[in-house]
Amino acid sequence: MNFRFESLTDSPIETQQEKKIPPGGSMKKKSESLLKQLLESVSPSGYEGPAADIFREEARGFADEVIRDRHGNTMAKVEGSDGDLRVMFAGHCDEIGFLVTHIDAKGFLWIAPIGGWDPQIAQGQRVQVRGRNGVIPGVIGKKPIHLMTPEDRRNVVQLKDLWVDIGAASKKEAEKVVDVGDPLVLGYGYQKLAGHTIAARGMDNRIGSFVVLEAARKVAKAKQQAAATLYSVATVQEEIGLRGATTSAYGVDAQVGIAVDVTFATDHPSQGDAKRQFNDCELGKGPVLTRGPNAHPRLFDRIVKTAKAHNIPLQISAEGRGTGTDGNAMQLSRAGMATAILSIPNRYMHSPSEMVDLRDVEHCIDLMAHVVLELEADADLTPF
Numbered sequence: 001m002n003f004r005f006e007s008l009t010d011s012p013i014e015t016q017q018e019k020k021i022p023p024g025g026s027m028k029k030k031s032e033s034l035l036k037q038l039l040e041s042v043s044p045s046g047y048e049g050p051a052a053d054i055f056r057e058e059a060r061g062f063a064d065e066v067i068r069d070r071h072g073n074t075m076a077k078v079e080g081s082d083g084d085l086r087v088m089f090a091g092h093c094d095e096i097g098f099l100v101t102h103i104d105a106k107g108f109l110w111i112a113p114i115g116g117w118d119p120q121i122a123q124g125q126r127v128q129v130r131g132r133n134g135v136i137p138g139v140i141g142k143k144p145i146h147l148m149t150p151e152d153r154r155n156v157v158q159l160k161d162l163w164v165d166i167g168a169a170s171k172k173e174a175e176k177v178v179d180v181g182d183p184l185v186l187g188y189g190y191q192k193l194a195g196h197t198i199a200a201r202g203m204d205n206r207i208g209s210f211v212v213l214e215a216a217r218k219v220a221k222a223k224q225q226a227a228a229t230l231y232s233v234a235t236v237q238e239e240i241g242l243r244g245a246t247t248s249a250y251g252v253d254a255q256v257g258i259a260v261d262v263t264f265a266t267d268h269p270s271q272g273d274a275k276r277q278f279n280d281c282e283l284g285k286g287p288v289l290t291r292g293p294n295a296h297p298r299l300f301d302r303i304v305k306t307a308k309a310h311n312i313p314l315q316i317s318a319e320g321r322g323t324g325t326d327g328n329a330m331q332l333s334r335a336g337m338a339t340a341i342l343s344i345p346n347r348y349m350h351s352p353s354e355m356v357d358l359r360d361v362e363h364c365i366d367l368m369a370h371v372v373l374e375l376e377a378d379a380d381l382t383p384f
């Protein structure tokens with residue numbers, strides 16, 4: 001989710017009997033290994049190549065066509081029976097990160113943020129720098145607590161004062177493996193936790209690109225062909241301003257769109273009174289559907305009905321303006337797209353340990369596939 005928009009979504013529920021999913025998640029091994037690969041790719045905004053390539057290779061196994069546009073958006077196209085109706089799914093495949101802005105005489109790398117960072121988080125972390133010969137490890141430097149003055153301890157570090165140490169002895173040595181402009185991310189991979197939960201950096205929003213990929217696979221393998229042609233898009237550069245959704249929405253020119261992102265879970269101690277703003281949003285209680293001006297009312301109702309009909313749990317959030325998701329750009333594309341926003345409840349957004357529940361991921365995939373498969377060629381797409 002994009003930080004600059006500040007407006008965010010969340011929400012409570014409307015739960016039906018949950019599907020029976022055994023502990024450990026229902027996700028098949030192959031699917032989980034794909035998710036792990038996606039989450040561990042070093043692909044911040046503008047440098048999405050590795051994540052986009054994984055998406056493309058996987059899509060080639062089932063899609064009628066796989067397209068990459070000039071901006072880097074990668075699309076899995078699944079043909080429908082009606083030539084004119086197009087649905088776009090968007091899951092941004094970038095994540096927040098940094099890039100190298102300067103290599104100093106001693107071989108330290110000075111960096112600038114890509115996307116919305118909390119500077120408190122970065123200090124002392126391991127990083128992975130994607131250099132010209134591959135990914136190299138480093139650490140973000142930190143003054144020891146012993147040497148910090150009382151004032152140091154009160155002040156929050158500035159992002160511009162962060163440096164990366166790759167252990168190089170000089171600028172010359174560092175330049176053998178790193179160039180100015182190389183991207184880096186925090187060095188955290190995929191971790192299974194208790195129950196159905198997993199943690200990783202970049203869950204925002206590699207998880208969304210995974211959902212749209214798997215939903216397209218379901219539609220492609222369904223017994224009955226959908227009326228609509230589906231474009232499942234791994235969009236780029238969401239974290240720096242919904243940029244890939246802007247270009248891909250224009251290119252696809254769909255009448256209906258669903259953006260998938262993560263949203264703020266309000267079920268953990270740091271959230272305080274967040275429920276007043278984001279409603280009850282719990283891990284494991286289903287994907288979150290947004291209501292408000294960024295959501296097409298008739299499509300919203302349709303998705304609620306579809307979830308009920310298939311016994312898929314759904315939580316609801318409300319937001320009174322354009323959201324910080326690809327759904328914002330999609331709705332405003334050309335003469336307007338009937339847009340819905342589905343989100344996976346997420347704890348600790350924009351930290352190295354973003355947590356989600358695999359049941360919510362599975363339910364979101366199922367729900368999106370049903371929505372496309374059941375959309376009639378002559379569906380009423382007026383909002384009210």
Ligand SMILES: [Zn+2]
Pocket residue numbers: 001002003204205239350
């Ligand atoms: Zn984000």
